[in-house]
Amino acid sequence: MALGASIQPPRLILGSASPRRKSLLEALGLHFEVRAAHIDETYPPGLSGVEIPEYLATRKAMALSEFHEGGTLVLTADTIVWHQGKVLEKPAGVNEARDTLRELSGMWHEVITSVCFSGKGFLEVKHARTEVKFMDLDQTDIETYLRKGHPLDKAGAYGIQEWIGLVGVEEIRGSYTNVVGLPTQVVYKTLRDMAGRYF
Numbered sequence: 553m554a555l556g557a558s559i560q561p562p563r564l565i566l567g568s569a570s571p572r573r574k575s576l577l578e579a580l581g582l583h584f585e586v587r588a589a590h591i592d593e594t595y596p597p598g599l600s601g602v603e604i605p606e607y608l609a610t611r612k613a614m615a616l617s618e619f620h621e622g623g624t625l626v627l628t629a630d631t632i633v634w635h636q637g638k639v640l641e642k643p644a645g646v647n648e649a650r651d652t653l654r655e656l657s658g659m660w661h662e663v664i665t666s667v668c669f670s671g672k673g674f675l676e677v678k679h680a681r682t683e684v685k686f687m688d689l690d691q692t693d694i695e696t697y698l699r700k701g702h703p704l705d706k707a708g709a710y711g712i713q714e715w716i717g718l719v720g721v722e723e724i725r726g727s728y729t730n731v732v733g734l735p736t737q738v739v740y741k742t743l744r745d746m747a748g749r750y751f
């Protein structure tokens with residue numbers, strides 16, 4: 553049996569423009585189409601922690617509701633970096649990325665990804681949390697990453713899969729793929745549970 557065959561929906565749509573999510577879903581052995589979900593990524597001020605990526609992943613699913621028909625499963629996701637009771641967003645520019653990396657230096661923070669599985673008559677949202685500890689980053693470390701890395705399209709202004717992750721991340725507790733943007737363990741288990749129920 554082909555890798556991924558036991559959890560393969562008849563039609564799977566990845567509602568994401570993230571190349572990391574695409575390659576992780578491919579690594580699971582799944583066949584899918586990509587349709588980016590365009591939403592403005594704002595959320596009500598009262599939301600906190602996991603409620604934020606849950607809300608945004610669900611909004612991304614609703615933006616693709618035209619695909620909610622029999623035999624089709626739409627997968628959308630949202631990742632946030634949560635530190636000391638607030639979200640560290642995708643930075644608006646290099647200065648904000650620098651501030652974020654200074655804030656994360658030497659500290660533990662949490663990465664939360666919510667994944668929304670939706671289709672005709674169903675919508676389920678799951679999440680994974682990973683704790684990440686950064687070493688003390690000095691000015692040279694931060695400036696090197698800002699110049700050579702890709703901090704701007706990433707929650708928390710870093711990619712664990714890049715140089716900064718190789719040198720700066722001392723310890724992680726939880727799923728690595730969750731930090732990259734798609735908790736593959738959650739995707740696998742949820743599709744395994746849904747197979748036969750929804751597709």
Ligand SMILES: Cc1cn([C@H]2C[C@H](O)[C@@H](COP(=O)(O)OP(=O)(O)OP(=O)(O)O)O2)c(=O)[nH]c1=O
Pocket residue numbers: 567568569570572573588589593629630631632633642663705706707708710711712713731732733
């Ligand atoms: C913390 C961290 C985040 N990220 C990425 C994962 C997500 O792609 C991004 C967070 O932004 P998201 O809004 O979750 O996703 P996105 O805008 O890239 O894609 P889409 O909304 O179309 O699905 O940050 C990494 O690649 N590595 C990391 O270490």
